[in-house]
Amino acid sequence: NAGxxxxxxxxxxxxxxxxxxxxxxxMNHEYMYxxxxxxxxxxxxxxxxxxxxxTAKGEVPDGYNVSRLKKQxxxxxxxxxxxxxxxxxxxxxxxxxxxxxxxFFGPGTRLTVL
Amino acid sequence: GQQVMQIPQYQHVQEGxxxxxxxxxxxxxxxxxxxxxxPGGHPVFLIQLVKSGEVKKQKRLTFQFGEAKKNSSLHIxxxxxxxxxxYFCAGNTGFQKLVFGTGTRLLVSP
Numbered sequence: 001n002a003g004x005x006x007x008x009x010x011x012x013x014x015x016x017x018x019x020x021x022x023x024x025x026x027m028n029h030e031y032m033y034x035x036x037x038x039x040x041x042x043x044x045x046x047x048x049x050x051x052x053x054x055t056a057k058g059e060v061p062d063g064y065n066v067s068r069l070k071k072q073x074x075x076x077x078x079x080x081x082x083x084x085x086x087x088x089x090x091x092x093x094x095x096x097x098x099x100x101x102x103x104f105f106g107p108g109t110r111l112t113v114l
Numbered sequence: 115g116q117q118v119m120q121i122p123q124y125q126h127v128q129e130g131x132x133x134x135x136x137x138x139x140x141x142x143x144x145x146x147x148x149x150x151x152x153p154g155g156h157p158v159f160l161i162q163l164v165k166s167g168e169v170k171k172q173k174r175l176t177f178q179f180g181e182a183k184k185n186s187s188l189h190i191x192x193x194x195x196x197x198x199x200x201y202f203c204a205g206n207t208g209f210q211k212l213v214f215g216t217g218t219r220l221l222v223s224p
Contacts, residue, residue: 044214059213102159105158108156
């Protein structure tokens with residue numbers, strides 16, 4: 001039981017390049033989330049999904065797209081990377097949403113955009 | 115939008131001293147969660163508070179939820195070096211999304 005895994009762990013991009021971050025969970029959770037973490041700003045929600053085939057915008061969605069084609073996977077895409085997207089990205093999942101359920105986080109992806 | 119602020123941003127204590135972090139929301143919360151993130155690690159769930167005025171304890175950690183459900187605190191008694199990390203509160207307004215606080219980074223010197 002691996003929990004929540006993220007690929008890759010580290011990545012360096014040049015401005016304008018694109019990439020996809022992969023999140024996978026083996027706990028059969030319905031809800032999945034993508035956050036970014038910047039110094040002094042805590043965790044900010046980018047996009048989230050309440051089930052297979054669904055996605056919704058979070059607090060800071062601009063410049064990102066997501067897809068949830070399979071229940072266990074949640075992909076985060078950057079179409080044209082910008083230096084402002086340099087951050088640590090965390091994926092999380094929860095059984096039914098956050099009202100009374102904890103979130104389980106992956107180990108994170110450290111992204112640098114030059 | 116909803117904001118959740120935490121104070122202090124950073125605290126450095128000697129091992130054995132107590133530590134408290136405070137969390138304040140601009141809106142009423144349906145519940146609040148606390149997470150701990152070790153240096154270089156990912157957030158890990160500690161506890162959830164739901165009821166107004168609720169107090170929960172986990173060994174040396176005491177969590178409180180305010181009467182108005184807009185603030186919360188985490189108190190650690192007699193800190194240990196294993197307590198090092200950043201502590202986040204996360205508030206839920208009932209829209210299936212958590213709003214994380216800015217975090218309090220705790221450093222404990224032996």
